[in-house]
Amino acid sequence: MNLAKSRAAFERSKLSHAGGVGNALRLVPDPFFIQYGSDSRMTDLDGNEYIDYVIGYGALILGHSPKVVNDAVIEQIAKGSMFGACCELEFMVSEEVVRMVPSIDLVRFSNSGSEALHFVLRLARAYTGREKVIKFEGHYHGWTDNLFISVKPLANMGLPNAPWKIRESPGLPENAADNLIILPWNNLEAVEKTLKNKGHEIAAVVLEPIMFNHGGIFPHEGYLAGLRELTSKFGVTLIFDEIVTGFRLALGGAQEYFGVTPDLTVFGKAFGGGYPIAGFGGRKEIMNLVATNQVPHMGTFNSNPLCLAAALATLRELSKDNGRVMRHISEMGAKLRKGLNQVFENSGFPMRATSSDPIFVVNSPVLELRDFRDYIKLDFDFIHRFHREMQLERVWFMQRGNFMLSAAHKEEDIEQTLDAARRVIKRLKGKK
Ligand code: PMP
Numbered sequence: 058m059n060l061a062k063s064r065a066a067f068e069r070s071k072l073s074h075a076g077g078v079g080n081a082l083r084l085v086p087d088p089f090f091i092q093y094g095s096d097s098r099m100t101d102l103d104g105n106e107y108i109d110y111v112i113g114y115g116a117l118i119l120g121h122s123p124k125v126v127n128d129a130v131i132e133q134i135a136k137g138s139m140f141g142a143c144c145e146l147e148f149m150v151s152e153e154v155v156r157m158v159p160s161i162d163l164v165r166f167s168n169s170g171s172e173a174l175h176f177v178l179r180l181a182r183a184y185t186g187r188e189k190v191i192k193f194e195g196h197y198h199g200w201t202d203n204l205f206i207s208v209k210p211l212a213n214m215g216l217p218n219a220p221w222k223i224r225e226s227p228g229l230p231e232n233a234a235d236n237l238i239i240l241p242w243n244n245l246e247a248v249e250k251t252l253k254n255k256g257h258e259i260a261a262v263v264l265e266p267i268m269f270n271h272g273g274i275f276p277h278e279g280y281l282a283g284l285r286e287l288t289s290k291f292g293v294t295l296i297f298d299e300i301v302t303g304f305r306l307a308l309g310g311a312q313e314y315f316g317v318t319p320d321l322t323v324f325g326k327a328f329g330g331g332y333p334i335a336g337f338g339g340r341k342e343i344m345n346l347v348a349t350n351q352v353p354h355m356g357t358f359n360s361n362p363l364c365l366a367a368a369l370a371t372l373r374e375l376s377k378d379n380g381r382v383m384r385h386i387s388e389m390g391a392k393l394r395k396g397l398n399q400v401f402e403n404s405g406f407p408m409r410a411t412s413s414d415p416i417f418v419v420n421s422p423v424l425e426l427r428d429f430r431d432y433i434k435l436d437f438d439f440i441h442r443f444h445r446e447m448q449l450e451r452v453w454f455m456q457r458g459n460f461m462l463s464a465a466h467k468e469e470d471i472e473q474t475l476d477a478a479r480r481v482i483k484r485l486k487g488k489k
Pocket residue numbers: 114168169170171172174197198199200265270298299300301325326335
């Protein structure tokens with residue numbers, strides 16, 4: 058594969074742009090530089106066209122450069138990109154969110170998921186008058202000091218039922234984790250025990266409803282409902298981080314999919330159809346603290362009109378014809394996931410595509426995964442080799458195995474991806 062222009066661009070970029078990449082995830086030895094994206098595909102500087110299943114880390118739910126979003130943003134650009142004052146788009150988007158996500162009575166917008174999560178912890182602390190927060194080992198909630206703890210701890214982890222708190226970066230202050238309690242995922246007893254012992258100190262339980270940042274691990278049957286019951290009993294705020302699952306797993310996100318109602322929800326990525334906007338919302342009683350400014354929510358770029366125009370166009374597209382677009386995304390995901398599994402099984406390849414349909418994860422070897430400690434038993438070298446070989450076939454997904462579908466993916470993409478997987482397996486088999 059010719060990557061000469063990307064390589065030259067990378068060398069040039071490194072001279073002024075730290076590491077030559079804009080995000081630590083892109084810090085791989087041989088990143089490609091993109092010229093343009095269209096529908097389900099993107100093309101690099103050397104003209105290689107990839108079928109894209111990263112789709113902006115999930116933000117491009119309608120695919121690359123979707124006309125409905127482009128039109129809405131261009132129309133808004135002509136009126137102004139930024140007001141620093143109220144505009145009608147704010148309530149137009151809010152009304153859609155409130156309609157689509159029943160647990161949300163009131164909503165506010167921010168620029169990124171990390172920022173929104175940082176804020177909802179403050180809100181939950183203010184509401185409960187307590188300081189501690191339960192977070193699960195292996196869950197990612199952005200990069201703030203508050204939460205960049207025990208996301209992917211690989212050493213000195215402590216016992217499985219009482220994980221140590223591991224700071225994920227130099228520079229996080231020693232006391233960054235003081236107010237966190239880290240627990241194993243999918244272990245209701247551990248949560249119950251902690252709440253019984255310290256419930257009066259705990260403001261919130263925060264979680265990814267499906268652990269998509271590591272392995273796509275589903276909550277066990279009754280686990281989310283159990284968390285709902287326990288948090289209600291102990292007066293603890295239940296926060297769903299739906300940055301990945303929101304407006305993707307279902308119109309109403311994971312809470313609709315699983316039928317469990319949180320107190321507060323954070324969403325982002327797909328919500329903005331590729332534009333940098335996230336948000337949070339929940340029960341009126343809690344959100345009134347924001348509405349009345351008892352907990353001030355600040356931000357120069359909050360509710361940016363261009364991003365709101367993109368979000369409105371995206372939400373309208375997703376919900377039109379009773380969610381036809383959402384159904385298409387799920388259908389394409391199911392086809393690809395099942396097709397890959399058939400290819401893996403037929404060839405005795407030790408890999409499985411698991412989790413949901415709109416987003417799934419290929420893991421190897423085939424293991425039952427319950428929590429982060431199971432996840433790290435996977436063979437990452439092998440998963441990365443599969444990823445690299447698929448890249449050479451011009452199929453692009455996340456290195457850790459996550460595939461995300463969009464409205465722009467078609468049967469043709471799925472067929473080409475399955476053909477690529479067949480060729481890759483032939484190459485890799487025998488080396489295992
Ligand atoms: N929560 C989850 C579950 C995420 O996957 C991410 C981003 N990958 C975030 C929070 C952070 O969002 P952002 O990158 O917009 O700050």
